[in-house]
Amino acid sequence: MYIRELDLRDFRSxxxxxxxxxxxxxLFVGRNGFGKTNIVEALGYVAHLSSHRVNQDAPLVRQGTSSARVSATAVNQGRELTAHLLIKPHAANQAQINRTRCKTPRELLGVVKTVLFSPEDLALVRGEPAERRRYLDDIIATRTPRLAGVKADYDKVLRQRNALLKSASSAMRRGYGDTEGASALSTLDVWDTQLASLGAQVIAARLELIDQLTELIPAAYEGLAPESRPAHIAYKSTIDVTDREVLEAVMLAELGAKRQREIERGISLVGPHRDDVELHLGTAPAKGFASHGETWSYAISLRFAEFQLLRSEDSDPVLILDDVFAELDAKRREKLVKLAADVEQVFITAAVDEDLPENLIPMQRFEIGVEDTDSGRISILRTPDKSPTEEDTAAPRIEEKEHGESDKAGDEDV
Structure with a gap:
């Protein structure tokens, strides 16, 4: 897969x-704060319907404007589709594929596939469980868009259930003998049933993915840090996942067992929203025990595994390397260069050329600058395009394959 055209309007800077x-x-080169990462963030947003930098849409919309638009034309094994996304912080986002308006933005999932390496990936190892849950859920949504809908429905039910636990806690403590308490508990029963049904599907999908990553991640880590302790992963759940055929029943039973504690605390304590992926090095957890270099190797291994899994099922996803070379030593730079060697398209951002490996010769180069306007500072392209010269092509290069171009499909703004 490669991106043939990318259009932004009022997206960040x-x-x-x-x-x-x-x-x-x-290649995108520009000083920190000039907007190069905003470009790859926009592409990643179309691919995953979320940003790797923020949890809300408001920061994505340029100050003083009401919405942002991202359009990406992807060519996948000769088939061309254009994904349009209108981002509206205070209303529902709107999506379109070519000229067809989507019922929900989730229909865009799979049109563009990306794997992103960024400094924020350290949070996959050092950060909270939510970072690792999101890692799994993003891969699942890319591979099986239907399950993104299941996860969204689960999150919606979870919010409504938590709202009930908080608002009706006093009534539920009085039990079924109280009219108000009986009504609230009956409603909680309904939410329990729905939460268990949807939660079991989320957990099952994560367990299946863990099965596929169990060998990929340790192998990738060993390739990056052969002198280190072996890596291994495990899924830690709030329910017993030994028998995957009865996850829904097990979760429903656990909700019943934890009901009193949930009523007292006003929050849901059971379900995939509280699960985690345990990352180990040898017998110790990577979080808190891994060195800085081991943490980087583990984070890169997680992305390596993601890329290899997506590649094995379809064409190459677009590989994005966002300001990572400056953070890596020579050995890890070399490993990333090897990964990029035969990828159909790679987006790389860097503050200065000195951060890049010497043998990395871009097919296209864009230099990013800024300009002050009446509406504030905006990002601009200083050099629209620079293709390799004959002298460049004589040097070692990562990408030497020839690719054909497809005709542009008709599209229109969302």
Missing amino acids: WSELNLDLNPGIV
Whole structure:
């Protein structure tokens, strides 16, 4: 897969951006804060319907504007689709594929597939369980968009159940003998049933993914840090997952067992929203015991495994390396370069050329600057496009394959 065209309007620091892109390595160079990461963030948002930097949509919309638009034309094994996404912080986002308006933005999932390496990946190892849950859920949504809907429905039921636990806690403590308490407990029964049904599907999908990553992640880690302790992962759940055929019944029973504690605390204590992925090095947890280098190796291994899994099922996802070379030593830079060697398209951002490996020759290069306007500072392209010269092509390069171009499909703004 490669992105043939990327258009932004009022996305973060970009008032407008139009890029005609080719397969191979696409390089964005610009000082920190100039907006290069905003470009790859926009592409990642179309792929995952979320940002790797923030949890809300409001920061994605340029100050003083009401919405942002991202359009990406992806070519996948000769088939071309354009995904349009209108981001509205105070209303529902709108999506469109070519000229067809989507009922929900989730229909965009799978049109664009990306795997992103970024400094924020350290949080996968050092951060809270939510980071690791999101890692799993993003991969699941990319591979099986239907399950993204299941996860969204689960989150909705969870919010409603938590709201009931908080608002009707006093009534529920009085039990079924009280009219108000009986009504609240009956409603809680309904939410329990729905939460167990949806939660079991989420857990089952995560367990299946863990099965597939169990060998990929340790192998990737050993390749990066052969001198280190072996890596292994495990899924830690709030329910017994020994028998995957009865997850729904087990979760419903656990909700019953924890009901009194949940009523007292006003929060749901059982379900995939409280699960975690345990990352180990040898017999010790990686979090808190891994060195800085081991943490980086583990984080890269998680992304390596994600990329390899998606590649094995379809064409290459677009590989995004966002400001990571400056953070890595020579050995880990070399490993990333090897990964990028035969990928159909790679987006790389860097503050300065000195951060890049010497043998990395881009097919396209864009230099990012800023400009002060009446509406504030915006990002601009200083150099629209720079393709390799004949002298460049004589040097070692990562991407040397020839690719054909497809005709642009008709599209229109969302």
